Amino acid sequence: MFISRREKAFEVVIIIILALLSFIALIPLLSVISVSFSSSRAVDLNLVSIWPREFTLDSWSYLIGRPDLWRSFFLTLSTTLIGTVTALLVTALLAYPLSKREFLPAGILMIAVVITMVFKAPIVPYFLTVRSIGLYNNPLVLIVPHVLSPFNLIIMRTFFKQFPKELEEAAHMEGCGHFRLLFQFVLPLSKAVLATLALFYGVLIWNQFQHPLFFIQNPEWFPLQLKIRQFITDPNEMPFIESIMDINYNERTLKSATVVFAIVPIILVYPFLQKYFVKGAMIGSVKG
Secondary structure, eight states: OOOOHHHHHHHHHHHHHHHHHHHHHHHHHHHHHHHHTSOHHHHHTTOOSSSOSSOOOHHHHHHHTOHHHHHHHHHHHHHHHHHHHHHHHHHHHHHHHHTOTTOTTHHHHHHHHHHHHHSOOOHHHHHHHHHHTTOTTOGGGGTGGGSOOHHHHHHHHHHHHTSOHHHHHHHHHTTOOHHHHIIIIIGGGOHHHHHHHHHHHHHHHHTOOHHHHHHOOOGGGOOHHHHHHHHHHOGGGSOOOTTOSSOOOOHHHHHHHHHHHHHHHHHHHHHHHHHHHHHHHHHTTSOO
């Protein structure tokens, strides 16, 4: 296909603009990473920009040596994995029948789903309801409220509506039931939308802050984000470093290392799901 010089020039300009915008968006993250790997003297003198100065791992050595932070990390990791798998299962079990015209209550149920997107539950009744079912100071509160998202349900339902009916009819003729059809045929062919929603649910559960802030008071059950908030805002969480002369970190470097510690897992997971992400999001939003 022939591409004119004007079109080539337009593509080059777009690439340059996008590259600049991407770099600008990365500057805050690069700055935080640089501070976490810089010495306390360089940070105190404001010598650090987007590249570490007087490189050191002292902040990370102190951070990695804290068992309470690792406990929060593994709690968040386990709740994210369990919650994401559970959420995908619940979403698929609800989205599949809602995508079928022969399922008569589908229209009424979809109206109910849309209503939950428009009208959010008031905070006080929501808090009292969650507490009344035994989720107060319970790690399950990090999973249960997130097992179904109306937005993700609509994406998966739209994807299932575009699934070839001929394949389903052939499976039914072979004696395949609805559950077997869903788990052995539909879901294995739905990797794009599953990966997309897994990323949505995973990021939501990993980064949740409001729910644990409301419902978790026991420090033993603090997830990572709440632990980071405690680490950054509570002065008692910081080591008394003024009187120690042989260390090379300070409060700013420790806080920066803590922030990076929390976001690295999501950054590492995203490249493995990227090839499915755009395809799944587009496929799940083309038709209603």
